[in-house]
Amino acid sequence: NYNMSNYIEKCPNLLYNHLMKNFRDKSYKTLFSHPRLVEDLITTFVRGDIARSIDFSTLKKVEKHFVSPEYIERESDIIYEVKFKNEKVYFYILIEFQSEPDRFMALRMLSYVLLFYQDLIKQKKLRILPPIFPIMLYNGDENWNAPDKLSELIDAGHKSLKPYIPEFKYYKILENEFSAKSLRELDSLAGALFEIENATALNINATVSKFISILEKELDSELKRDFIIWLKEKFRRMKLNVKANTIDELKEALPMFETRIMKAFEKAKLEGKLEGKREGKLEGKREGKLEVAKKMLELGDDVKKVAIVTGLPEARIKSLAKKPKKEAA
Numbered sequence: 001n002y003n004m005s006n007y008i009e010k011c012p013n014l015l016y017n018h019l020m021k022n023f024r025d026k027s028y029k030t031l032f033s034h035p036r037l038v039e040d041l042i043t044t045f046v047r048g049d050i051a052r053s054i055d056f057s058t059l060k061k062v063e064k065h066f067v068s069p070e071y072i073e074r075e076s077d078i079i080y081e082v083k084f085k086n087e088k089v090y091f092y093i094l095i096e097f098q099s100e101p102d103r104f105m106a107l108r109m110l111s112y113v114l115l116f117y118q119d120l121i122k123q124k125k126l127r128i129l130p131p132i133f134p135i136m137l138y139n140g141d142e143n144w145n146a147p148d149k150l151s152e153l154i155d156a157g158h159k160s161l162k163p164y165i166p167e168f169k170y171y172k173i174l175e176n177e178f179s180a181k182s183l184r185e186l187d188s189l190a191g192a193l194f195e196i197e198n199a200t201a202l203n204i205n206a207t208v209s210k211f212i213s214i215l216e217k218e219l220d221s222e223l224k225r226d227f228i229i230w231l232k233e234k235f236r237r238m239k240l241n242v243k244a245n246t247i248d249e250l251k252e253a254l255p256m257f258e259t260r261i262m263k264a265f266e267k268a269k270l271e272g273k274l275e276g277k278r279e280g281k282l283e284g285k286r287e288g289k290l291e292v293a294k295k296m297l298e299l300g301d302d303v304k305k306v307a308i309v310t311g312l313p314e315a316r317i318k319s320l321a322k323k324p325k326k327e328a329a
Contacts, residue, residue: 027230028137031193032078032093034223035059041137041190042091045173050084050133058083062090066115079116092116092134094170100142106150109134110168134170139197144174189214189227196234205258212254216247238264263299290320297321 031037039056062079080091094109102108113132120126138144147153150168175194180203183195192211199207208231215227228250235242240260244250296306297320307314 027233028139029078030226031223031230032137033061034220034226035061035080036218036220036223037189038078038080038091038093040188041173042135044186044188044190046135046171053085054089055083064116064119066112066119077112088130090116090130090132092132094134094136100140101138101144101146103146104153105136105146106148106153106168106170109136109170110150110166113168136170136172137175138172139175139194141176143176144172148172184210187214189218196231205254205261208261209254212247212250216251235261240264259299262295263301293317293320 032041035056039059042054043051043056059080059082062081064079078093080093082089082091092109092113094112113134116132117129120129136148148170151165154165156162156165175197178191178194178198180195180198183191183198186192192207192214195207196204196211211231215224218224224247225245228245228247231250232242232244235257238261240257242250242253242257244253290312293306293312293316297317303314303317303321306312306317
């Protein structure tokens with residue numbers, strides 16, 4: 001007697017969040033299935049000597065799936081094989097989209113790595129296992145405060161047990177730890193992707209324009225196609241139908257949509273229906289808030305809505321509305 005229609009009617013936000021999570025999972029997995037974007041991610045955001053030691057021309061995606069001891073089939077996220085100092089290194093990339101950090105992420109990632117090792121042993125009859133570099137990409141809103149070392153999750157109060165505690169650590173890339181300024185300074189596809197994900201109404205148009213200019217220089221036509229599909233889907237969920245299938249068409253369409261993009265972005269933010277992580281966070285400076293308020297008033301938004309979006313007092317917004325455009329600017 002369970003009535004799904006009643007559930008959807010009463011819990012639209014839960015259903016929407018579920019659908020958006022599935023979209024993000026699939027879209028990120030599609031994008032990072034391109035070796036070029038994985039190379040860009042590692043060279044831009046992985047510190048140390050690892051990136052400099054990789055021959056990215058040998059980067060090859062490995063198609064695998066695992067079966068857990070409970071006989072539940074689990075698809076791997078993304079695994080790459082690549083030459084690293086004359087060896088084969090398997091990169092395990094977990095695209096994580098949780099709204100909150102997972103305290104036991106180290107345990108989860110170790111379980112994936114061990115399942116992969118078991119599969120390698122079965123398939124290749126190995127006598128020695130190759131190294132794996134596990135990367136966790138997090139795009140949640142909250143600060144990531146989960147341990148990246150498995151040993152930090154295990155109670156090792158007795159010194160005699162410490163030698164038997166497993167040592168495992170994953171490399172984390174946290175989108176929300178990069179400032180808007182630092183992302184703007186990068187000439188990187190992955191950086192531009194993060195910048196769009198964390199855009200505000202104040203900079204959404206400039207951010208998309210920069211993203212297009214970086215994408216335009218890419219030689220991989222399939223990567224371009226998938227990025228255009230991803231961007232169009234973001235616009236579609238803002239109720240903007242951008243009919244563009246190439247970079248040139250996208251560049252031609254964007255100027256006509258700039259005002260509508262900002263307005264749709266603000267509306268989606270107000271309704272809590274945009275997937276970006278920090279849409280509701282304005283840049284914090286008073287000048288920035290006033291600029292957003294002025295633009296919203298010019299677009300015809302009422303004072304109450306402007307107050308909700310910017311956090312400015314209604315009295316201050318009313319004073320802006322009363323001023324002539326020249327004076328208010």
